[in-house]
Amino acid sequence: MTILFDTQSLLERFLTKLIRNPTLLGTSLAEPILFLVLFSQLFTKFSSFLSTGSGGYLAYLVPGIVLFNAMITAPQGGVSIANDLNSGFLSKMLLTQVRRSAILLGRLLTDMTVAVAQSAITIGVAVAMGVSFSLGAPGVLLLLLTSAFFEFALSGIFLAVGIATRKTETISALASVVFFPLVFISSAMFPVSFFPSWAQTFSNYNPVSYTSDVMRQLVTGGLNLTTLAYAYGLIGAIAVVTFAATLYQFRKVVS
């Protein structure tokens, strides 16, 4: 299968580049530990006056950190394709027989791999800090899959912007503007009952809330399959929109 061969070639390229950049690799892998330890220490008293469910605030926080890490990985694809466009490397690839879709797939798989690695580290650190995953290995696997799927859906935004603008600064600026409201006005990090009413309303429509709630059920138990299906449907809808934008921009480059 040519597309699998091409995708594998490009996945290997991106992972090699990541390994060759110890600063980026180190920070990517250290981020989940930093966030989990920092947030759980700073806000540990929340559980004394807010309902954070079984397992306390640390167990509440784990899905939020997993999701947040998946989100901050998403812009990397846009940065990478903007760099390849500017350096001429994308044109070099287009002059070969590579399947055009593999150029996007190779990058997406790289970022999903990073997101899964970060999630696995978060889960490992959480277990070391005393969090128990009530659904066991299947719950953990579904948690990893959900974080990868969410990362995939969001990366489409940044791929489209990266191709359209070719400016990595624009992608970084956009990431801050998109992520902070989405993460912090959601149930990802803090219970929404803690928020003012307008923020609670925003959170009720925020896809990050739906996703983090489902991921929390995977940690603390009580998984509702309808909620899971709804969250996956929502992430899928985001993916359809973001990848329609990405493919629209990408076709302009490759045709």
Added chain:
Amino acid sequence: MGDIVSAENLVVVYQDGTRAVEDISFSVEEGEFFGFLGPNGAGKSTTIKVLTTLLRKTSGKVTVAGANLDKSPGVIRKAIGVLSQETSLDVDLTGWENLHLQGRLQQMSGKALNERVEELLRLVQLEDVAKKPAGRYSGGMRKRLDLACALINKPRLLFLDEPTTGLDAQSRAAIWEYLESLNKEEGITIFLTTQYLEEADRLCHRLSIMDRGKLIAKGTPSELKETVGDDRVNLTLRDPLSRDKTKQILKTIHGVSGVSDSDGGVVAYTKNAGQIIAELVTTLDRNGIRPSFLSVSTPTLDDVFLRETGRRIRSDELSRRETELFLM
């Protein structure tokens, strides 16, 4: 041999309305070293982008390596190699990895690919640094690695878009040698664009001069230069009063087509200065005339460009190649 590239009435108009290529037609024979010479903005790179499937043409009929550009771009990509103007390597990957990746994207794998990578690293003399990241290479080394990438799939046709722009004289000479050897020994057809007169003159069997999207002259470098005029032998005289006598003597030499005055001396015109220079010097000497300075200048491709457009390709290059023979 047949044509490996054929373009008929090719037109490229960008979305902003810029007419980059204006109804040009040309062909390249298999095995030929063909060139487009012209200044920046002439439309050379745009034409190459169209021929290599990177850019859509507005109209015209183009065939490359026997395949129709509109119907079979994949067949074209399989048959060609392209060296772009800007070096485009992954600077985080080593030289070996860059070549290997390029080979895989050309659907090569296994032992055959590994052997091809090693062969090309030897060809461009980068075996010793093959395991170092390309980001640590010098400009000339990067260009050589980029050339090796373009050759990974053993192309029948190699497109080179200003391959030596920005390189120092030594790196440029090395690239020229590789290209000549690829054309002569491997039989690869080469399509080159350049703004360097010397590069076009030395490498190309046949070339087209391009300006503002149009082809303004075609032919071999010699044919094109012959259309401009003769070689000139410039003589500076020790005794200005001997000018008329010198002119009379020069007119008697076989091969001299004309003479004229110049500042401080005389100019003799001839089809081929190299063939008459010895006789010219001895004849003058026999008649007691010893010039203080003698030089030969031959027409260049820039003179062709000047005649066709009223402008020079590059203001920093000499309009005529001047060779100082000796100072007496």
